[in-house]
Amino acid sequence: MSNRFLAGLGRVYVALILVFLYAPILVMAAMSFNASEFYQLPFSFSTEWYERLWRNSEILAAAWRSVWIAVIVTIVATSLGTAASVALFRYEFRGKKVLQVLLFPPIAIPWLITGTAMLVFFFGIGLGRGTPAVIIGHVALALPYVIVVVTARLTTFDRTLEEAARSLGASPWKVTRSVTIPWILPGIIAGGxxxxAVSFDQFVVSYFLSEPGDSTLPVLIYTSxxxxxxxxxxxISTIIIAASMSIMLLAARYSNFGGER
Incomplete structure (x- = not known):
């Protein structure tokens, strides 16, 4: 087979994967502008469902609750995860390898099992269901992702930069703030x-830990x-996808995810 044929076959394969991934999203977005409630064709353009959405207080309240919970989780998980990654990178201590290995099971364990375990645990310590339990549960799920991403960025960091800064009289905090953080900032943004995404999209843990009548958006969509x-x-799904893609494009545009520009 010629290289041109293989290249063409590869492009067709990638195109089919993109169609498989994005065709359902495009259909959903198109149907959000269809006047028919039952998706009848031919397609008739209408913004009725967006107008109804802005009058639907239940969906808007659930969306807002998902957003502010995700923001809190992002701040807490990114702060803790970055600090943990820097500590694991800088220091050697007994049990370090075991601790690093234990970061991966929360990613691999099915969220159904995790949600059940968290529900039992929170009732066992007297916290029960509610917003604090949801936030703690989301942070526990998001933290490993942040640590893995930031640690991956730290593997490209030159330790001699910190040593040079300390030799010039910089304090440990000054070294972290002026040398380490700027270098790993793309990893911090990616981890955030x-x-x-983990918090906003989380259904299982939110379903187990939310109080009745105080649901996040994924739980409300499921019940709807x-x-x-x-x-x-x-x-509302189309708006979320558009906002998410815009944030990702902006982050990719202004952050150096791949290394040197």
Whole structure:
């Protein structure tokens, strides 16, 4: 086979993967502008479902709750995860390898098992269900992602830069703030984006730990589908996807994820 044929076959393969990934999203976005509640064709353009969405206080309240919980989780998980990554990078101590290995099970364990375990644990310590339990649960899930991403960035860091800064009289905090943090900032941003996505999209743990009537958006969408699906869900989903992609594009544009520019 010629190289040109293989290159063409590769492009077709990638195109099919993109169609498989994005076709359902494009259909959902299109149906959010269809006047028919039952997705009848031919397509009739309408913004009715977006107008109804802005009048649906239940969906808006759940969306806002998901956003501010995700913001809090992002701040806490990114701060703790970055500090843990720097500590694991700088210091050697007994049990370090075991601790690093234990970071991966929370990513691999099914969230159904994690949600059940958290529910039992929080009731066992007297915290129960509610917003504090949801936030703690989301932080526990997001923290390993932040540590893995920031640690991956730290592997490219030249330790002699810190040594040079200390030899010039910089304090440990000054070294961290002026040398280490600027270098790993792309990893911190990427870890923060992971934390936000994990929290905002989290259904299982939120479903187990949320109080009745005080749900996050994924839980509300699930219950709405069970009661009767309406294109208002398509509308809010389209807005979320558009916002998420915009944030990712901006982060990719202004952050050096891949190393040197």
């Amino acid at each position: 984006l992971f934390a936000f 589908i069970r009661k009767g699906f309406t294109p208002e869900i398509n509308a």
